[in-house]
Amino acid sequence: MGLAQWLQVPIDENAAYRNDVWTNRDLIPIPPERRTWDVLGYLGYWVVGGACISAWTTGSTMLSYGLNAQEAIGAVVVGSVVTGLLAVSCGWMGERHKIGFTVSSRFVWGMRGSYFPVLLRIFTACCWTGIQGYWGGQATRVLIGAIIPGFAHMKNTLPESAGIATNDLIGTLIWYILFAVTISIPPERMQRPFFVTFVLFTGTAFGMLIWAVSTTGGAGPLFHTASTAPQGRGWAFMFGVTSLLGSWGAGTLGQSDWTRYAKRSLAPTVSQVLAAPVTITVTALIGIIVTSCGQDIFGTLIWNPITMLAAIQEHYDSSPRARAGVFFASIGLVASQLAINTVLNSVSTGMDMAGLAPQYINMRRGGYVLCVIGLAINPWRLVATANKFLTVLSGFGVFLAPMTGILLAEYLVVRRQKLRMSHLYRGDAGSIYWYWHGFNWRVLGPWVLGVWPLMPGFVAGVSGGDVAVGWTRLFNLAFVVGLAISFACTLVVDWVFPPPHLGEEDEYDPFMADAQLDVKGSKEELDEKKDFAVDDVVPV
Template sequence: MAKTGAFQTLLTRLEVPIDQDAEYRNDTYCNRDLIPIPPARRTYKIWSFVVYWIVSGACISAYSTGSSLLAYGLNAQQAMACVVVGGILSGLLAVVCGWMGEVHHIGFTVSSRFSWGMKLFYFPVVLRSFTSIFWFGIQAYWGGQAARVALGALIPGFAHMKNTIPLSSNITTNDLIGTLIWYIAYIPLVLVPPEKMQRPFLVTGIMFGMTLVGLLIWAVKNAGGGGPLFHTPQTTPNVGWSVMFGITSILGSWGAGTLGQSDWTRYAERRYAPTISQLVAAPVMITITALIGVVVTSASSEILGVLYWSPVELLGMIQEHYHSSPRVRAGVFFGGLGCFVSQLSINVVLNSVSTGMDVAGLWPRYINIRRGAYLNAALGVAACPWEILASAGTFLTVISGFGVFLAPLTGIMLADYLIVRKRILSIPDLYLGSRDSIYWYTAGCNFRAVLAWVLGVWPIMPGFVMTICDPTTDNNWVKLFNIAFIVGLSISFFATLAIAAVWPPPYQYVGLPYLDDAVPFGSAPGSKEAERVSAVGGDTKDEKRSGDEESL
């Protein structure tokens, strides 16, 4: 008995903190990071979301995605067309995916419950978390390379450190040390609450922007223009499909970010604060960054004789090209530092907070955003991201592959929220883990969403598998995979509408079109709050059960 009491005491101490005088409690579906954001924590204004997209759009992945399209066989003009179209579509997706955060102040983890059910919502949450693990690892490794370059500029001997790791591992000793340094810098950053991140984001955005401008000036000035790639014809045999693949690559890169836009828009001080930045800042920042990447990659190839599609690798080669002169080393150090802090911010924006909340949704009593972010960081490095980044072709295939699974999630969420439910949600029912919740469906599972997701995934899977096995494969299945994000989103969107027309979900119009802060949430079944929840929309518990049975 004593051991049991000690174990229970330990479990109690391990529970995540609760605010003083909180109107919620930690249980299977609720903790501080999962509740609708209260007014005191809604600190993001219009400029805050502009800063958000400076960090999200002006980053190494945007730079690398644009320039790596050149390695895929497109010329510079075609690559930029892909980036512009992909950036605009990403901005539009960000707007519509962020509405739930603006209106109801809930994130993706909680909003998944009304589409998938109070038990099955774990599926999309785990799926997005799995994708974010790889993205976190990729971004962290880029940050580690930036640390290696910056440290190598200060200590030239570090840049030429003898490699003690086998070449087949696709990572060097100094890159591994740089990655460890990046992780050391990342750990305290997670301690800053998301609602207080605006100013750190602004600083890092400015620093990386200065790095991009510096590279652009150096490349264009020394090459006497934009370089040979602006005058080189494409090498891909099928321009149309390659362009569609390029657009899909852009959407795949920001797919997870747009899917989880409500994770950040829920911090909006007022309605429509995020809209301008999403519509304007998102495509503008993605396009400008990718354009700089294409120009610098093209112009630097005229100077160095090799295409470098990563700005970090380019900085290292610039130092080598000028034989580590003091002046160049200073420029490389600050450029590497800009890339380093950019990777800190981008991982917080697109991976740490969102994935932390997803993991918190799996075990709210013991995991919050902070703990989930640390778990994601550990799994990210375990995913060996340097293997993915070994070639431009592999990088593009992997990020496009993310869209195979995420795009249908986006289509289901948008169709269900915008059209099937007409943006009406019962917030209290999203926190009830019993049949009292109108989102309980069948044993906590909404099999309508499962069917729509499978319909969105299956046409793309054959091409995805074929591309992974042999990147040179070219057939109709592969062509369909090349536009995976567009195809998956469209099929699942219309499939959700068709299924709802034939098999309507129960109580699809019960709730409120906006969050009423007076309505309780996070209430356990059987409590007074739960009894009040049962009256939302004018229904009683017995009527809800009867309605569920009739719907089956």
């Protein structure tokens, strides 16, 4: 018993809550003293989320559909605007009720059923953390190579079966140490690190843009090519839009993980509506221009800016000026990978893991577990050899898009933004979110119906088989199709079989929860505690 108590997560001094199977410090609605994010903070968040390596390489996906550079930018603009609107919609419950995805899944899927979307998100985040960390390690290798030129050509002492070179392994380990330090920063104090990252990555992006355009005297050959879309330009444009939504739209599912830290109402809205499309579009445009110019300079297309920096240093024979430029540019890429892994993975997944065992895992501990798993899966092997696995991982939007549609339908339309907050922390039949043995059977059908039309194209993409063109097109429109079908089906099912207690709402009352759990007290003592909680305590 002493060991179990020692392993429990810390509780704030004079805390009104207690750790149990549904509750800890990171799962309760964020109290006022932890609501530190303002408009500028959320602008920094979306600059980090939009100005990153993923946005830089978006053009490669667009052009692979047969779009020309101008059409690709148009698809990016449309997709990023929709992303901003999705972020506002999915983040509203965090802004209003101060809860994240982990807790909000309880009113959607049921108290026990909420483990399903949480586990799915943990799995994908662990894999992506490893891959993003490997890219961060490569950026770190380039940074060290700019300081020590010999490091870039270090003799590989690892066997070929390792799947990674010695210098890449060193860079990855150093990056993960930095990432572990980043995890220790609580989300309410992330604004300044995000601002620093914004300055560094912006310097990298515009520095590479100025170098590329000044070297070639223009935007390069990609802006002079014609559209070659075999399926038609309209379909190719839609595929481009939905591919961007698959990258950023799926991330908006957990937007409430961050909007719950808002200092005041509507603080995240401006950044979500404006900063998201602007940063994604500008970064993608810079990526296309620099890659296009790079084709003139290096004779080949290099979409990854990390690889581009290494090629620049080699192109100029590791001259002092080239090494200085590569050094400062690579700092921005290292910082960007740290920030994007924090935004998309460590905070959200840390909270998801806390939802599995709140008494023993909090957001920080979950982040450290994520860090260890991300390194332990040997992500360099996934990147180098497991193309099918990467295809599966990239296609997980097939499963997440319907969850987004269900969440939006349940919260915005069916429940009209009204929740009984205290019942989200009660794990028995007394909770209105207990449904049937802890599971909300109503959402299972809409989720399945949102997934099944996309599965033939998904399976064909993984196995390399052939299916009818219609199935492939549906898969290429996965996020839009899955979200729309699940949204509509949720409304129909809930209209035919209305969930109980619709329209009821209350505040989270930690004293009430504490009284309910104190089974040793008499009925009178419990009633006294409840009366005290209701009459004398402001809910946190």
